[in-house]
Amino acid sequence: MKNIVVFGAGLSASVLIDYLADLVVENDWMLSVGDRDIDLVESKLKGRPNTHAFKFDVTDDFQRLNEISKADIVVSMLPAHMHVEVAKECIGLKKHMVTASYISPEMLELDQRAKDAGVVIMNEIGVDPGIDHMSAMRVLDEIREQGGKMLQFETFTGGLPAPQSDDNPWHYKFAWNPRNVVLAGAGGAVKFKQEGQFKYIPYHQVFRRIERIDIPEYGQFEGYANRDSLKYQSVYGLQDIPTIYRGTLRRRGFCKAWDVFVKLGATDDSYVMEGSENMTYREFLNSFLAYNPHDSVELKLMHYLKIDQDNDIMDKMDSLDIFSDTKIGIPNATPARILQHILEQKWTLNEDDLDMIVMYHVFGYEMDGKKMQRSSYMVLEGDDRTNTAMAKTVGLPVAIATRMILNGKISASGVKAPISKEVYQPVLNELEEYGIRFTEREDTYRGY
Amino acid sequence: MKNIVVFGAGLSASVLIDYLADLVVENDWMLSVGDRDIDLVESKLKGRPNTHAFKFDVTDDFQRLNEISKADIVVSMLPAHMHVEVAKECIGLKKHMVTASYISPEMLELDQRAKDAGVVIMNEIGVDPGIDHMSAMRVLDEIREQGGKMLQFETFTGGLPAPQSDDNPWHYKFAWNPRNVVLAGAGGAVKFKQEGQFKYIPYHQVFRRIERIDIPEYGQFEGYANRDSLKYQSVYGLQDIPTIYRGTLRRRGFCKAWDVFVKLGATDDSYVMEGSENMTYREFLNSFLAYNPHDSVELKLMHYLKIDQDNDIMDKMDSLDIFSDTKIGIPNATPARILQHILEQKWTLNEDDLDMIVMYHVFGYEMDGKKMQRSSYMVLEGDDRTNTAMAKTVGLPVAIATRMILNGKISASGVKAPISKEVYQPVLNELEEYGIRFTEREDTYRGY
Numbered sequence A, B: 001m002k003n004i005v006v007f008g009a010g011l012s013a014s015v016l017i018d019y020l021a022d023l024v025v026e027n028d029w030m031l032s033v034g035d036r037d038i039d040l041v042e043s044k045l046k047g048r049p050n051t052h053a054f055k056f057d058v059t060d061d062f063q064r065l066n067e068i069s070k071a072d073i074v075v076s077m078l079p080a081h082m083h084v085e086v087a088k089e090c091i092g093l094k095k096h097m098v099t100a101s102y103i104s105p106e107m108l109e110l111d112q113r114a115k116d117a118g119v120v121i122m123n124e125i126g127v128d129p130g131i132d133h134m135s136a137m138r139v140l141d142e143i144r145e146q147g148g149k150m151l152q153f154e155t156f157t158g159g160l161p162a163p164q165s166d167d168n169p170w171h172y173k174f175a176w177n178p179r180n181v182v183l184a185g186a187g188g189a190v191k192f193k194q195e196g197q198f199k200y201i202p203y204h205q206v207f208r209r210i211e212r213i214d215i216p217e218y219g220q221f222e223g224y225a226n227r228d229s230l231k232y233q234s235v236y237g238l239q240d241i242p243t244i245y246r247g248t249l250r251r252r253g254f255c256k257a258w259d260v261f262v263k264l265g266a267t268d269d270s271y272v273m274e275g276s277e278n279m280t281y282r283e284f285l286n287s288f289l290a291y292n293p294h295d296s297v298e299l300k301l302m303h304y305l306k307i308d309q310d311n312d313i314m315d316k317m318d319s320l321d322i323f324s325d326t327k328i329g330i331p332n333a334t335p336a337r338i339l340q341h342i343l344e345q346k347w348t349l350n351e352d353d354l355d356m357i358v359m360y361h362v363f364g365y366e367m368d369g370k371k372m373q374r375s376s377y378m379v380l381e382g383d384d385r386t387n388t389a390m391a392k393t394v395g396l397p398v399a400i401a402t403r404m405i406l407n408g409k410i411s412a413s414g415v416k417a418p419i420s421k422e423v424y425q426p427v428l429n430e431l432e433e434y435g436i437r438f439t440e441r442e443d444t445y446r447g448y
Helices: A011-021 A040-043 A063-071 A082-092 A111-117 A131-145 A178-182 A205-206 A253-262 A283-284 A297-303 A312-319 A335-347 A391-405 A421-433 B013-023 B040-045 B061-069 B080-092 B111-117 B132-147 B178-182 B203-208 B254-264 B281-286 B297-305 B312-316 B335-347 B389-406 B422-434
Strands: A002-007 A029-034 A051-054 A073-076 A096-098 A119-123 A149-161 A190-194 A197-201 A211-215 A219-225 A243-251 A355-367 A370-381 A414-416 A439-444 B002-007 B029-035 B051-055 B073-077 B095-100 B120-122 B149-161 B191-193 B197-201 B213-217 B221-227 B243-251 B355-367 B368-380 B414-417 B439-444
Touching: A002 A011, A002 A063, A002 A219, A002 A391, A002 B368, A011 A029, A011 A391, A029 A040, A040 A051, A040 B254, A051 B414, A063 A082, A073 A082, A073 A391, A082 A111, A082 A119, A082 B254, A096 A131, A096 A391, A096 B029, A096 B221, A119 A391, A131 A149, A131 A355, A131 A414, A131 A421, A131 B203, A149 A219, A178 A335, A178 B013, A197 A205, A205 A219, A205 A253, A205 B221, A211 A335, A211 A355, A219 A253, A219 A439, A243 A253, A243 A355, A253 A312, A283 A297, A283 A335, A297 A312, A370 A391, A391 A421, A391 B335, A414 B080, A439 B355, B013 B029, B013 B040, B013 B389, B013 B414, B029 B040, B040 B051, B073 B080, B080 B095, B080 B111, B080 B120, B120 B389, B132 B149, B132 B355, B132 B368, B132 B389, B132 B422, B149 B213, B149 B221, B178 B335, B197 B203, B203 B254, B213 B243, B213 B355, B221 B355, B243 B254, B243 B355, B254 B312, B254 B414, B281 B335, B297 B312, B355 B389, B368 B389, B389 B422
Parallel strands: A002 A029, A002 A073, A029 A051, A073 A096, A096 A119, A119 A414, A149 A243, B002 B029, B002 B073, B029 B051, B073 B095, B095 B120, B120 B414, B149 B243
Antiparallel strands: A149 A355, A190 A197, A190 A243, A211 A219, A219 A243, A355 A370, A370 A439, B149 B355, B191 B197, B191 B243, B213 B221, B221 B243, B355 B368, B368 B439
16 A cells, blocks of 8 residues: 655645545545644544545654654655755655655755665645646657757746636736735845847846736736746746746736835845834835935825825825824835735635636747747636646645655656656646646737 | 064055054164065065064964064954954963954953953944044043933935046045955845934935935035944944934935946846856946837937936946957856946046045034034045055054053053043144144034
8 A cells, every 4th residue: 555645735736635635545545635734634634545644743853753754655745944944854865755846955865875775756836836847848849859949938927816806906816925025026136038138137127027917818918027937937948939938927017016015125024124013004104215204104105205195106105004103013014014914904705705817928949940829828727726727737736746756647756847848748647637827929029 | 661562564655664663762662564465565664663563374374373472462464354363362471452443242242351351342433434433432421521412313425536636427446455345235135314303215225215415625526325324423422413414425426326236137146147257347337228129228228227318327437348249258257346347447546646534524403402413524545556545544543542551641541442431532733734624614403
């Protein structure tokens, strides 16, 4: 009897657990799920046959090693920084492993060890990274097999409220980790390539240099650039491509308003604000504005950032109650932490809210001396607060890969991302059964 | 015979060496100066009696310890990060020490050890920090002795070309370390207090939030905020002051144009640009601008940063030849390194150029129920390329403090800055003989 051990039963694990729990009896497998909160695990496993819940303390090295030793494959939904440690133990004990996280340089160093041990350490097989890689590689491989030469690759993903829950002026709620949303783009220059030229954008301009994107039936979006698009040149075999750009999707108008927080310095996570506990929202905003005994915070903000009074940015700001005297109540907080707190009051998905994952790729290429352009997009809405679009798009590819590895359908060993046809083709095919389906469109070539 | 050992004979050491060399015979002292470049030391000592040049390798722990052991006082003009090591050795061997550098937290930790050893480790006794502390403390102590309550303290210092050498549209040349000028303000939010409110400015807005300052006979300047003004509250005994602000002086119009480089991301020192060696100035600029096959780099820049064609910012940019096809020629360079290189072609002081140090303080206070304001300013021009304003304002206070310590005029031991009257009064009095003289002015109180 093969044993699947899952570490972590948080938000994105529900769909994963359901998928695997439905398979274990027919395959004579065991599904063991560990989390700090054992009640949570039990509520997700629902006492189904061949499943087992255990209380798991990630910092307990002995327990972790013991659970890995009993596994045939380990699925780690732990925070990304834990994965190298787990991977080392999996390789040492010759166990396969699956994660949805980015391959860190330290993880990549384990590649030869994993090959020598004959195990697969499959990473980046969630949604972003994950479905983005697989759906892009399918089109890239197809174009190249037909003799096309790639000129341009742009890709965008966003986690957003579904249309029925899109009810605030920002058209945004926290579908992903709020802290990561607040810090998006911070910490270094954005790098990409346009028409053969390397381009760099400092953090404070990222939200002013956006791309406009239309998606049939879903309307208008905009994309801002992710940190380093260049490293995907080698991953996708696009070393000499003139244009490569990875970005994040928001609804039209979001970036221009978010830029206000960036310009104020309200997303800074590097220092603690004096007296944050007793500060009000209004005083928080005022900390970034020059002193003036006569002008209101509203007027100082508009004047400082040259915002017209009837600009919809001011409606967006108002909707956060950010000009109010509400107390922050968090001691020793950084600006980013305070901003996150303010946003969480308004942008947290309610029990009846649905989320939505949107992905959009553009491929420019030359074939038979002609320049062509193809786009490919996918929109998935959540079913409810358990089967969210996020949980489905992260959990399903992880679960499918786990099944394929156990069934010997993924044979190559080493530290992997799902970029080989052996992996992406069957995963994408199966994802279609769950409504995760890409639509392709041939356009006239526009270039960048 | 007491021995003064000076480490480092670079730019700002000339005036220091001359001051001490003139004193050694009458006091029966020896002056020993060490530098990596012994020819440089000899050219500065000029074979004067009781002076001694030695070749000094700062990384040679044995030589350093040996030279310190032979000293009665050590004057360190080494890079700031070396000072803690030298200070530890001075304390261990019971030798006094003088530096012009900021007191680092590690240096401050040595305070009790220095007291126990009965030695003075005098720091921050150059110009900024140094003359700024001393001249401010003199006024602050005077106001407080007269019963005044401090409401406001703002202080600005700048190293600039003297009027006769002020011949480019930026009205600026490198009087201080070019790298520090390019990176000024980078690396964290600016913090200060205005009318009792804590204020924070992110790096990318620092050059848009300036103060305008006029100085009689020298005209118009502007000041941008230094990193952390708040830490000077405790140093100056101003814990509860409503307004405190430290800044750097430039000529009017500099900051608005410098802001272009900040907004582009051209002062970033955190990543290496692809192909920097073969890049031209124009391509460097273009790396920060969106791709467009039709528009010129000039037009893209003006459009991106909303600069009118006839704005003097464009003249300032033109004066740097930054739109030209000149090759950069530096491999693996960061944006900041490249920008420094471009600026050095135009902003390096020539052999016949003179520099100038400008310092300006504003003191707001309440006395007898009345709000008052006093300003105090000092301008010093260099005599020539050896006796620069910088070398005089850094070297003279260091030299005077060295003499006073050897003569027993400074008695308090420990890690010190020149903020006690015992130190600043005689130093400031003697500096007046060298033309370093503050003018005070009573103004009507304006507040912030």
